[in-house]
Amino acid sequence: MGREIERVAGIPVVQIATIIPIMLTVGANRIVPGIAIPHPTGDPDLGPERDRAVREELVMRSLGALATDVAEQTVFEK
Amino acid sequence: MSESNEKKIRVVHYINQFFAGIGGEEKADCEPLSKQEAMGPGMALKAKLAPEAEVVGTVICGDGYYGEHTNDARERCLSLIKAFEPDVVVAGPAFAAGRYGFACGDIASSVTERLGVPALTAMYEENPGVALYAKKTYILPCGDNARGVAEAAGRMAAFAKKLVAGEVKGPARVEGYFPRGVRKNFVHEQPGGERAVEMLLSRLRGEAFRTEYEMPVFNKIPPAPALKDLKNATIALVCSGGIVPMGNPDRIRVSSAESFGIYDISGVSDLTPDKYESIHGGYERAFANRDPDVILPLDVMRAFEKQGVFGKLHDKFYSTTGTGTAVSFAEQFGREIGEELKQSGVDAVILTST
Numbered sequence: 001m002g003r004e005i006e007r008v009a010g011i012p013v014v015q016i017a018t019i020i021p022i023m024l025t026v027g028a029n030r031i032v033p034g035i036a037i038p039h040p041t042g043d044p045d046l047g048p049e050r051d052r053a054v055r056e057e058l059v060m061r062s063l064g065a066l067a068t069d070v071a072e073q074t075v076f077e078k
Numbered sequence: 079m080s081e082s083n084e085k086k087i088r089v090v091h092y093i094n095q096f097f098a099g100i101g102g103e104e105k106a107d108c109e110p111l112s113k114q115e116a117m118g119p120g121m122a123l124k125a126k127l128a129p130e131a132e133v134v135g136t137v138i139c140g141d142g143y144y145g146e147h148t149n150d151a152r153e154r155c156l157s158l159i160k161a162f163e164p165d166v167v168v169a170g171p172a173f174a175a176g177r178y179g180f181a182c183g184d185i186a187s188s189v190t191e192r193l194g195v196p197a198l199t200a201m202y203e204e205n206p207g208v209a210l211y212a213k214k215t216y217i218l219p220c221g222d223n224a225r226g227v228a229e230a231a232g233r234m235a236a237f238a239k240k241l242v243a244g245e246v247k248g249p250a251r252v253e254g255y256f257p258r259g260v261r262k263n264f265v266h267e268q269p270g271g272e273r274a275v276e277m278l279l280s281r282l283r284g285e286a287f288r289t290e291y292e293m294p295v296f297n298k299i300p301p302a303p304a305l306k307d308l309k310n311a312t313i314a315l316v317c318s319g320g321i322v323p324m325g326n327p328d329r330i331r332v333s334s335a336e337s338f339g340i341y342d343i344s345g346v347s348d349l350t351p352d353k354y355e356s357i358h359g360g361y362e363r364a365f366a367n368r369d370p371d372v373i374l375p376l377d378v379m380r381a382f383e384k385q386g387v388f389g390k391l392h393d394k395f396y397s398t399t400g401t402g403t404a405v406s407f408a409e410q411f412g413r414e415i416g417e418e419l420k421q422s423g424v425d426a427v428i429l430t431s432t
Contacts, residue, residue, distance in 0.1 A: 013316075042365070
């Protein structure tokens, strides 16, 4: 789905997801590893404040990935 | 009753201008016509069909004409074919010829779809006609040039007779045609667990094994250029984690989704569990249903928008469930969402998946 959005719209797509090999297989070009399958953009076990901080960091990293030129599939680690 | 008195299977053969002896590229604009006889590769076909089947007519169209006037060519060829009252239609073989492969695939699939008559063709595995039509008709593999005509004719004749008799029942690789993507249920004499262990042992021993569940092949594309100006960019949120307004108004399936939803979030600054929920059938939803932002980070996106980290959050989000969802549907959703984002002037996407 992400790859087709990127192809059709010609705009960068960053995918936040937990299982990186699947993202690489389906052709995602900008990948940010998620926290866990049932909560990719948060970590509720850490309590509300740290959950929010985790999400902010992930979203900031994702925005950074969108603003970064890549030549091939790239995983943006922390 | 002697064999000569039995009703023979009526076969109509479709070929292009080249194999009909009309001419090469200079005659590729040849319009549809028919002959009441076997011609060109049809002579080999005729020999292999005998005695129980015969070529009752040949329909011919130039490859250029079929490619450039496809609707017209198809309609005229179909009516010429129908006039011969065939029991089965054989097209080609097209070998590696791309336009001929397209025409053969198109006419064979149309004959079955429109006239209800079984049909088949043959072409080289790399002919683009295979990718276009393998799911719509029977395409038998053949060589990449006309030297393979005798062998191809033999296989096509045998397959045509089997098709008319309703005896093409086994899987594609056994029956000898390119897989159509059709799965048939049957009772295997050996339980699945035993077959899986045997497959694993074969693999460990470095022996050949055949998967019973072929994985799809995914395409890759060159990455889109980066955002030049994040501060003025409009960014959209998309998710395959099944976040929808409470009650799932669009009835998106919990798994094997065949649709996606578009939801207005203008003015929404947080996804709260009284208004949004996860309907995804493939992960533990407790976290998402306490705070949907752990799947779709709207709260943080809205905060960053206010702080001026980026320009604007697109006022709609797009959502489906990515579990057991057919790749073809996922790609279709992507195309439809992509078109809409393009028209809305969205500059980039954050897609979250579970």
